[in-house]
Amino acid sequence: MRSRLAEALLIAAASTILFAGLASPAGAEDPAIGNCTWCHGGGAQGYLPAPRLAGQQRAYLRAQLERFRMHGRDAPASIQFMWAAAENLSDGRMRALTDYLAALDTKPAMDGNPALEGRGRDIYQNGVADENIVACVACHGPHATGVGAIPRLDGLSHSYLVRRLTDWQNGYNRAGATPMPHIAGNLSPDQIDALSSYLSNTRYAGAAR
Amino acid sequence: MKAKAILQSGKLFAALGAASATTAHADDKQAPPREFAAKVHYCTTCHGVSGQGFRGFYPIPRLAGQQPDYMKNQLLAFTQKRRTNTIMFSVAHVLSPEMLSALSSHFNKLDPKPLGGGPARLASEGKTIFTQGVSATNVPACATCHGDTAAGNGEIPRLAGQLSDYVVAKLANWDKERGQIASQPDASALMEPIAHGLTPDQIKAVAAYVSTLE
Numbered sequence: 001m002r003s004r005l006a007e008a009l010l011i012a013a014a015s016t017i018l019f020a021g022l023a024s025p026a027g028a029e030d031p032a033i034g035n036c037t038w039c040h041g042g043g044a045q046g047y048l049p050a051p052r053l054a055g056q057q058r059a060y061l062r063a064q065l066e067r068f069r070m071h072g073r074d075a076p077a078s079i080q081f082m083w084a085a086a087e088n089l090s091d092g093r094m095r096a097l098t099d100y101l102a103a104l105d106t107k108p109a110m111d112g113n114p115a116l117e118g119r120g121r122d123i124y125q126n127g128v129a130d131e132n133i134v135a136c137v138a139c140h141g142p143h144a145t146g147v148g149a150i151p152r153l154d155g156l157s158h159s160y161l162v163r164r165l166t167d168w169q170n171g172y173n174r175a176g177a178t179p180m181p182h183i184a185g186n187l188s189p190d191q192i193d194a195l196s197s198y199l200s201n202t203r204y205a206g207a208a209r
Numbered sequence: 210m211k212a213k214a215i216l217q218s219g220k221l222f223a224a225l226g227a228a229s230a231t232t233a234h235a236d237d238k239q240a241p242p243r244e245f246a247a248k249v250h251y252c253t254t255c256h257g258v259s260g261q262g263f264r265g266f267y268p269i270p271r272l273a274g275q276q277p278d279y280m281k282n283q284l285l286a287f288t289q290k291r292r293t294n295t296i297m298f299s300v301a302h303v304l305s306p307e308m309l310s311a312l313s314s315h316f317n318k319l320d321p322k323p324l325g326g327g328p329a330r331l332a333s334e335g336k337t338i339f340t341q342g343v344s345a346t347n348v349p350a351c352a353t354c355h356g357d358t359a360a361g362n363g364e365i366p367r368l369a370g371q372l373s374d375y376v377v378a379k380l381a382n383w384d385k386e387r388g389q390i391a392s393q394p395d396a397s398a399l400m401e402p403i404a405h406g407l408t409p410d411q412i413k414a415v416a417a418y419v420s421t422l423e
Contacts, residue, residue, distance in 0.1 A: 182250070
C-alpha cells in the first residue's frame, strides 16, 4: 500500500519534470536522450515507476517505442508519460536511442522478497502444468535475457514486473503483445509476487543474445 | 555393429506396430471439453495460435499437421525421459491418455502456412539431400521415410513447414536428446546414424528445404 502511494507521488512529480524537459529548447542537449533520464535515471537503470532500459533487447525497445507512438500500450502510466515522450521520436533517432540503451551495462534492482525466489524460479523455469501456466524460460531464455523483440527480465524491479503483469490482467496493453495477456491472466497475485521477486533478484553476468 | 542396428530396427518396427494397436483403445474415452479447450490454449501460447510454431528464446516447433502417433510418442518420451526437455517434461507429465490423444488429433487437423524465416537460398541443395540422400556418408533420402511431401507417417514425423532452426537444433543434438533410455529403444534410433552422416551445412540445407513445404 505504501509503495502504491510512493509510486503515485513519483508519477505526479515525474510528470511535472517530464513536461518541463519536453518544453526545454532543443539543441543544448539531445532532447530524445535528455528526457529519458528524468524518469529512467541517468544511467537508464530505472527509477520507480519507470523500468530499467539499460541492456534491454534493442528490438524490444524499438517495438515498445513504436507501440507508445501508435498508442497500443494503453496502461495509465504509459498514457501519462510515454505517449508524449515517444510522439516526436523520428525513426532515425529511435534507432540511435535504442542502440545506445541496449549497449549500456545493467544493475539488478534486487528489490524482490528473497523468501519467494525459489518458488518464482520454479514457475519461471518449469511453469505450472496443472494450471496451464507456461514456462517463461521457453521465450525469455534460461537467464531471462530475452531475445530480439522478447524482453530481458533479469534484474528489472519487482514493482515494475508486478505492474506489467497486473496491467495485462486488468485488460491494458493487449494490442500487439501476444501471448503475454493470456499468460498473465493465468497467474495468481502470489505467483506474480514470486516470479517478480525471483527476476528482480537475478542478474545474468554474461552478454545477452 | 551394423547387424545389431538392423536387428534393433526390426524390434523397433515390431514395437511401433504394438504401440499403434494399443493407442486405439485410449481414443474411446473422451477428454472433458472445457479442460481440452484450456489445454489447447495452453499449447498454442508457445507453439503459435494455429500450431504453426514460434520463435522464442528457443525455436518452438510447429505442431500443425503433425502425425498423431508421432506426437503421442514424443509426449510419452518426455514423461519417460527417453527424450530430454525439462519444459516439455513438465507440460506432458500431467496429460491423461485421453488428453494426449485428443491433442494429437487436434493439432494433426490444423493446416496453417509455414512460419517461414529459414534461409531460402539453401533450399535447392536441401531438396537434393531430401530426395536423394548423401551416398558418400550412407545417408538415405529423407523422402524414403518422411514421404515425398515430408508429411510423415505414423511415428515418423511430418517435417513439412517445420521451423528450420528447430530442425537444425534437433539434428545437431540428436543423441543427447533422443533415445535416452538404452533399454527402451524407440523410433529415434533410426535417425541417429543419419544425423551423424550429415555435415552442419547439409543439416542447414535440408532444414531450409523442409521449412518451405506446405
